[in-house]
Amino acid sequence: MIILGIETSCDETALALIETRKTGGVFECRVIDSLVHSQAELHSAYGGVYPNLAKREHKKNLPILFSKLFSDLSVLKVDAIAVTEGPGLEPALWVGIEFARELGEKWRVPVIPVNHMEGHIVGSLLESDAPRGSWQKLKEFELPAIALLISGGHTELVKISEGRTSRGLVSGGEASGWSYQILGQTLDDACGEAFDKTARLLGLPYPGGPHISRLATQAEEEGIQPPVKLPRPMIGSGDFNFSFSGLKTAVLYAVRKAQEEDSFTETYKKGLALEFELAVTEVLEKKTRETIEEVGARALIIGGGVSANRRIRERFEKLTEKSSIPLFLPSRHISGDNALMIALAGALRGAPAERNILRAQGTKKL
Ligand code: KG4
Ligand code: ZN
Numbered sequence: 512m513i514i515l516g517i518e519t520s521c522d523e524t525a526l527a528l529i530e531t532r533k534t535g536g537v538f539e540c541r542v543i544d545s546l547v548h549s550q551a552e553l554h555s556a557y558g559g560v561y562p563n564l565a566k567r568e569h570k571k572n573l574p575i576l577f578s579k580l581f582s583d584l585s586v587l588k589v590d591a592i593a594v595t596e597g598p599g600l601e602p603a604l605w606v607g608i609e610f611a612r613e614l615g616e617k618w619r620v621p622v623i624p625v626n627h628m629e630g631h632i633v634g635s636l637l638e639s640d641a642p643r644g645s646w647q648k649l650k651e652f653e654l655p656a657i658a659l660l661i662s663g664g665h666t667e668l669v670k671i672s673e674g675r676t677s678r679g680l681v682s683g684g685e686a687s688g689w690s691y692q693i694l695g696q697t698l699d700d701a702c703g704e705a706f707d708k709t710a711r712l713l714g715l716p717y718p719g720g721p722h723i724s725r726l727a728t729q730a731e732e733e734g735i736q737p738p739v740k741l742p743r744p745m746i747g748s749g750d751f752n753f754s755f756s757g758l759k760t761a762v763l764y765a766v767r768k769a770q771e772e773d774s775f776t777e778t779y780k781k782g783l784a785l786e787f788e789l790a791v792t793e794v795l796e797k798k799t800r801e802t803i804e805e806v807g808a809r810a811l812i813i814g815g816g817v818s819a820n821r822r823i824r825e826r827f828e829k830l831t832e833k834s835s836i837p838l839f840l841p842s843r844h845i846s847g848d849n850a851l852m853i854a855l856a857g858a859l860r861g862a863p864a865e866r867n868i869l870r871a872q873g874t875k876k877l
Pocket of ligand 2: 815
């Protein structure tokens with residue numbers, strides 16, 4: 512079965528083609544091609560994603576990517592289309608959904624609505640070093656598992672158990688299916704949003720996560736100490752929720768004070784980036800550890816754009832080593848938004864009975 516994946520939930524326009532099969536009942540897939548066009552530079556001027564600009568760019572770029580994807584391929588028959596239906600920016604989502612719907616009608620193939628966050632989960636189950644085009648099995652894990660989803664729009668701790676979600680069956684290989692339960696989430700800003708807003712306060716371009724990470728690493732390499740102590744919001748709240756807006760406000764006050772005192776130097780910025788990254792990492796780690804213990808989780812899956820962060824990856828490698836459970840991280844080239852994970856999630860979910868029954872879900876949660 513060949514599946515076309517379409518992703519337009521935020522500021523990446525992405526298309527991917529995968530092929531799937533079952534060998535001895537076990538699900539296998541191979542990546543035929545995966546294309547991502549980032550609009551980040553355009554949105555940089557606004558300091559964040561500007562929905563109508565994203566919509567315009569998706570409209571412009573989808574046909575270009577589509578021609579590119581099929582121009583050097585001998586693939587003639589696509590069996591199904593998987594498209595992100597949410598969560599994401601409504602105007603941006605609709606572009607992908609309409610594109611999928613038209614193609615679905617033209618090709619007479621089913622259109623499978625995919626939850627973007629589920630895409631981030633299954634993306635972490637792909638082998639990171641599988642050569643393009645080669646067949647691979649998904650990494651296996653035992654249930655219950657915890658998924659920590661950290662992106663520009665979400666911060667969620669999700670329990671994955673056996674069973675059906677209300678939206679249908681998700682099965683990997685011979686597994687009977689998964690169901691999701693959100694155990695905790697952010698009460699205000701998302702984790703990636705906090706990175707982006709902090710970066711802006713430090714005069715760094717959008718998206719700010721990689722820039723904060725770079726400064727924090729430089730601070731460590733140069734032996735620069737954090738100039739202030741930032742809060743670790745809700746670290747002892749006793750639940751699995753997060754809050755990042757207070758952290759951003761604390762950064763704002765620190766920056767203002769440093770500017771007044773004429774000490775807002777490059778060194779100061781590096782030290783503050785380090786302290787910010789430490790604060791976020793500590794909160795993520797503590798809440799995830801508590802969730803793993805509470806649930807008796809047998810695996811930890813991390814997904815979403817922030818999972819590219821080196822410190823966070825390392826910290827969770829240590830944590831899972833200590834708790835003796837396997838850790839599943841996306842390979843860096845698919846930690847950000849992409850259509851490969853959407854095609855894969857669509858393949859696992861399977862085609863709905865009716866065709867083209869799509870509704871944009873806006874900010875709908877997993
Ligand atoms: O999953 P994603 O690509 O898009 C959404 O679904 O939101 O996540 C984007 C977020 C942005 O906030 C970006 O700053 C953050 O991921 N990000 C990082 C890093 N790379 C991307 N945050 C921290 N460290 C990084 N290395
Ligand atoms: Zn995402």
